[in-house]
Amino acid sequence: MSQNIVVPTMAEMMSRGETPEVLFWVGCSGSFDDRAKKITKAFVKLLNKANVSFAVLGTEEGCTGDPAKRAGNEFAFQMQAMMNIQVLDGYEVKKIVTACPHCFNTLKNEYPDLGGKYEVVHHTEFLKSLLDQGKLSIEGGQFKGKRITFHDPCYLGRANKVYEAPRQLIEKLDAELVEMKRSRANGFCCGAGGAQLFKEPEHGDKEVHVERTEEALGTQPEIIAAGCPFCNTMLTDGVKFKEKESEVKVMDVAELIANAEDL
Amino acid sequence: MQYLGQVLFLLLLVAGFGFFIKNIKKLIRNIKLGRDIDRSDNPKARMRNMIRVALGQSKMGKRPIPAILHIFVYVGFIIINIEMLEIIIDGLFGTHRVFSFLGVGYDFLIGFFEVLAFLVIFGVVVFWIRRNVIKLKRLNQPEMEGWAKRDANNIIYIETILMCFFLIMNAADGYLQSIGHGHYFQAGSFPISGLISPLFEGMNPDTVALIERFCWWGHIIGVMLFMNYLYYSKHLHIFLAFPNTYYANLKPQGEFNNLESVKKEVALMMDPNADPFAAPAEPVGEPEKFGAQDVMDLNWVQLMNAYSCTECGRCTSSCPQNTTGKKLSPRKIMMSTRDRLEDVSKILDANAGQFVDDGKTLLNDYITPEELWACNTCNACVEECPIDISPLSIIMDMRRYLVMEQSAAPVELNNMMQNIENNAAPWQYNQMDRLNWKDEN
Numbered sequence: 023m024s025q026n027i028v029v030p031t032m033a034e035m036m037s038r039g040e041t042p043e044v045l046f047w048v049g050c051s052g053s054f055d056d057r058a059k060k061i062t063k064a065f066v067k068l069l070n071k072a073n074v075s076f077a078v079l080g081t082e083e084g085c086t087g088d089p090a091k092r093a094g095n096e097f098a099f100q101m102q103a104m105m106n107i108q109v110l111d112g113y114e115v116k117k118i119v120t121a122c123p124h125c126f127n128t129l130k131n132e133y134p135d136l137g138g139k140y141e142v143v144h145h146t147e148f149l150k151s152l153l154d155q156g157k158l159s160i161e162g163g164q165f166k167g168k169r170i171t172f173h174d175p176c177y178l179g180r181a182n183k184v185y186e187a188p189r190q191l192i193e194k195l196d197a198e199l200v201e202m203k204r205s206r207a208n209g210f211c212c213g214a215g216g217a218q219l220f221k222e223p224e225h226g227d228k229e230v231h232v233e234r235t236e237e238a239l240g241t242q243p244e245i246i247a248a249g250c251p252f253c254n255t256m257l258t259d260g261v262k263f264k265e266k267e268s269e270v271k272v273m274d275v276a277e278l279i280a281n282a283e284d285l
Numbered sequence: 286m287q288y289l290g291q292v293l294f295l296l297l298l299v300a301g302f303g304f305f306i307k308n309i310k311k312l313i314r315n316i317k318l319g320r321d322i323d324r325s326d327n328p329k330a331r332m333r334n335m336i337r338v339a340l341g342q343s344k345m346g347k348r349p350i351p352a353i354l355h356i357f358v359y360v361g362f363i364i365i366n367i368e369m370l371e372i373i374i375d376g377l378f379g380t381h382r383v384f385s386f387l388g389v390g391y392d393f394l395i396g397f398f399e400v401l402a403f404l405v406i407f408g409v410v411v412f413w414i415r416r417n418v419i420k421l422k423r424l425n426q427p428e429m430e431g432w433a434k435r436d437a438n439n440i441i442y443i444e445t446i447l448m449c450f451f452l453i454m455n456a457a458d459g460y461l462q463s464i465g466h467g468h469y470f471q472a473g474s475f476p477i478s479g480l481i482s483p484l485f486e487g488m489n490p491d492t493v494a495l496i497e498r499f500c501w502w503g504h505i506i507g508v509m510l511f512m513n514y515l516y517y518s519k520h521l522h523i524f525l526a527f528p529n530t531y532y533a534n535l536k537p538q539g540e541f542n543n544l545e546s547v548k549k550e551v552a553l554m555m556d557p558n559a560d561p562f563a564a565p566a567e568p569v570g571e572p573e574k575f576g577a578q579d580v581m582d583l584n585w586v587q588l589m590n591a592y593s594c595t596e597c598g599r600c601t602s603s604c605p606q607n608t609t610g611k612k613l614s615p616r617k618i619m620m621s622t623r624d625r626l627e628d629v630s631k632i633l634d635a636n637a638g639q640f641v642d643d644g645k646t647l648l649n650d651y652i653t654p655e656e657l658w659a660c661n662t663c664n665a666c667v668e669e670c671p672i673d674i675s676p677l678s679i680i681m682d683m684r685r686y687l688v689m690e691q692s693a694a695p696v697e698l699n700n701m702m703q704n705i706e707n708n709a710a711p712w713q714y715n716q717m718d719r720l721n722w723k724d725e726n
Binding site: 050053063083084090101135176207208209217222226229 | 610
C-alpha cells in the first residue's frame with residue numbers, strides 16, 4: 023500500500039483561502055482506534071483517488087456527544103454539540119461525510135435542533151455517489167465471486183433507513199452478497215450501541231456480538247462487511263471468539279473498495 | 286309485562302355504557318398525568334400513518350401466521366358490530382331482526398357475519414393453542430406469568446363465547462323460521478349456524494325459542510361485560526391503536542429529542558456575556574426534573590403507549606439483549622409503566638384526585654437500573670411494534686434521570702463521560718493527538 027495520503031485540515035485550507043466541498047468528520051474511533059484508523063485511511067485514499075476537495079477538522083474536532091447522549095447524559099452531549107457547531111459554523115461547513123453511523127446520525131438528526139444545520143452523508147452513500155458520477159471506478163477483481171455478508175449498523179439502517187448504498191457498493195465488487203436472516207429493518211445489533219461498547223454487559227446467557235457473529239458466520243462468508251467502526255470492533259471480537267479469524271475477515275465497505283483498487 | 290324486556294335492556298345499556306364512560310374518563314385522566322409533548326404537527330402524515338399502521342395493519346405482515354389470524358378477529362370484530370346495532374334497536378323497541386327489510390342484502394349480511402364469526406372462533410382457538418399448547422416463547426416469557434397470561438386467555442374465552450352465542454342464536458332462529466314458529470319469520474341466511482340447526486329437531490319449539498332468547502341476551506350482556514373488561518385488560522389496543530399511531534413519533538428513529546431544560550442551562554454556560562456572579566433568578570415553582578423517575582415524568586404519549594400495549598412481545602423477541610438472556614424486555618418496560626400508572630390511579634381515586642407519595646417510583650420499584658443499562662438503543666423494538674409504541678423512549682428518559690439527577694451510571698460509563706468532557710473523546714486520548722493517524726503507518 024502506498025503511504026502518501028493527503029489530508030488537509032480546515033485551518034490549512036482557510037489560510038490558503040480555499041473552501042473544501044466536503045468536510046470529512048473522522049470521529050473518535052476513526053482518530054484513535056487502531057482498527058478504525060485503517061478504515062479512515064482507506065476512505066482518505068479513495069477521496070484522494072477521486073480528487074475530492076475535502077478537509078478534516080483535525081485537532082479541532084471533538085466527540086459529537088453521541089455516547090454521552092445514549093447513556094443519558096444530555097448535558098455532556100449538548101456541550102459537545104454546541105462546541106462542535108461553533109467550530110463547524112466558523113468554517114461555514116455545508117456538507118459533512120463520516121464513516122461512523124453514530125456521528126452520522128447525531129450530526130444529521132440531533133444537531134439541527136441545536137442550530138447546526140448541515141448536509142450529512144454516510145461514507146457508503148458518498149462513495150456510491152462518486153461511483154455514479156464516474157469519479158471513482160472499481161476494476162480490481164480481488165473480491166470477484168467472494169461471499170460477503172453485510173451487517174446493517176442500527177444507526178445507519180433502522181435509524182436512518184440507509185440500506186442500499188453499502189449493498190450496491192459490495193455488488194460493484196462483483197462479489198456474491200449473501201444476506202443474513204435478520205437484515206435491513208430487521209437487522210440485529212452488534213451489541214455496541216447505546217454506549218454498551220464502553221461497559222461490561224449485564225448478566226445473561228450470551229453476548230450480543232457473539233450471537234450476531236454466529237448469524238453472520240452462518241452465511242459461510244469469506245468477509246463480513248460493516249459500515250461502522252463499533253460494529254467492526256464487535257464483529258472482529260466475535261470472529262476471534264469463534265476462532266475463525268484465519269478464515270473470515272471483518273472489513274469496512276471503504277476498505278473493500280480501496281483494496282479492490284489496490285490502493 | 287311485555288315492556289319488561291325492553292326496560293331491562295335499557296338498564297343494561299345505561300349501566301354498561303355508564304361504567305365504560307367512567308373508566309374512559311379515568312383513562313384520559315391518567316394519560317394526562319404525563320408531561321406535555323407537542324404532536325400536533327403534520328396532521329396529514331399522522332393520518333396516513335394511522336390509516337396504514339392501525340387500520341391497514343401494515344406492520345403485522347412481518348409474521349404472516351399471526352397476521353392472518355389477527356385479520357380474522359379484527360375484521361370480525363369490526364363488521365359484527367353492525368349486528369350490534371340491530372340488537373340494540375331490537376332490544377329497545379321490542380322488534381325482531383329490524384334490518385330484515387333489506388331483503389337479499391340482509392341475507393348476505395347475516396351470512397357474511399356468520400362466516401366471520403366462524404373465522405373469529407378459528408382464529409382465537411389457534412391463538413389459544415399457540416399460547417397454551419405450543420407455548421411460543423414470546424407468549425410465555427417471565428413477564429407473562431400470572432395475570433398477564435390469565436388476561437390473554439380470558440379475552441380468548443370471552444370472544445369464543447360471544448361468537449358461540451351469536452351462532453347458536455342464529456341456529457335456533459333459523460330452525461324456528463323453518464318450522465314457522467311464532468314471530469320467527471323468514472329472514473337471513475345461515476351458512477354456518479345452519480349446520481347446528483338440525484340438533485334442534487324434535488325439541489319443543491318453545492324450548493328452542495328460549496335458547497334463542499338466552500343466546501340473544503347472553504350475547505348482548507357478554508358484549509357489555511367485554512367492553513367493560515377492556516380497561517382492566519391488555520385489550521385496550523382495539524381503541525388506542527388509532528390515537529397511538531396518530532400521535533406516534535414520525536421523525537427518524539435515530540433522532541432522540543434534545544432536552545429543553547438542558548438547552549437552557551447549556552446556553553447559559555456558553556454565553557460569554559453571562560455574569561457568573563449574578564444572583565440566580567428567583568425560582569418559579571419546582572425545578573423541572575431531568576429525565577423520568579416516575580410515570581408523571583414521562584410524557585402523555587408514553588403513558589398512552591403503556592395503555593395501548595397488547596403484550597404481544599414482538600419487541601422483546603427482537604431485542605438483542607433479551608434474546609441473549611438479559612433481564613431487559615421492552616414489553617416488560619411497557620407493562621411496568623402501566624402497572625405503576627394504575628397504582629398511581631388508585632392512589633388518586635382514594636385521595637380525591639390528589640397524589641399522595643406511597644414511597645414507590647417507576648424507577649427501582651417497577652423497572653430496575655439493570656434493565657435500563659442493558660439497552661443497545663438499536664430501535665429493534667420500535668421497528669417491530671405493530672402500533673408504533675416506543676419502549677426505547679421510556680428507557681432513555683429513565684437513563685437520563687439516573688445520570689443527570691442521581692449520577693448513578695455504571696462506573697465505566699462515568700469514565701467514558703468524563704473523558705468526553707475532559708478531552709472530547711470517550712477514551713483518554715489527548716484532543717491534540719486527533720490527527721496523528723495521518724502520519725502513522
